[in-house]
């Protein structure tokens with residue numbers, strides 16, 4: 751089951767499986783207390799989050815990831831994301847954000863997207879993770895077999911007809927070929943696929 755968790759400016763998502771809970775994206779560094787309140791409202795604690803991953807490593811999608819790993823939540827990185835996981839370090843340094851901690855990749859589980867279905871099945875989640883570049887080179891989408899997809903900051907499907915970026919079009923081709931019926935974004939309201 752997919753639940754939107756909003757405790758700042760970014761839509762983040764919790765996917766509850768029969769064997770664990772996956773957190774997709776986190777908000778800006780410094781939002782850990784607000785995150786804790788948001789999951790408490792879902793009757794969850796930090797220890798109930800089985801894994802965390804980010805759709806991409808822009809600062810508004812990964813800001814408290816290292817806080818969570820320090821609190822014992824394991825991190826999944828996809829191999830396509832590895833060159834970009836420190837993208838936000840200089841942005842947070844520039845704003846002198848005292849809360850930000852860089853991701854420690856040595857403590858992460860690194861997967862290829864092709865391994866994601868088996869991994870998600872271990873949490874009792876039917877679905878997969880696919881590489882969907884377009885907004886950024888490291889963007890991935892979490893596609894659930896029930897038709898829901900978390901696509902992060904991919905430009906909106908509703909504007910696809912006017913989209914000139916071939917990379918975005920190809921990413922949507924991959925997403926839609928998997929029977930997706932509802933798209934969930936990082937900053938916009940969810941859209942139904944027509």
Ligand SMILES: [Zn+2]
Pocket residue numbers: 806808811885886903
């Ligand atoms: Zn972004």
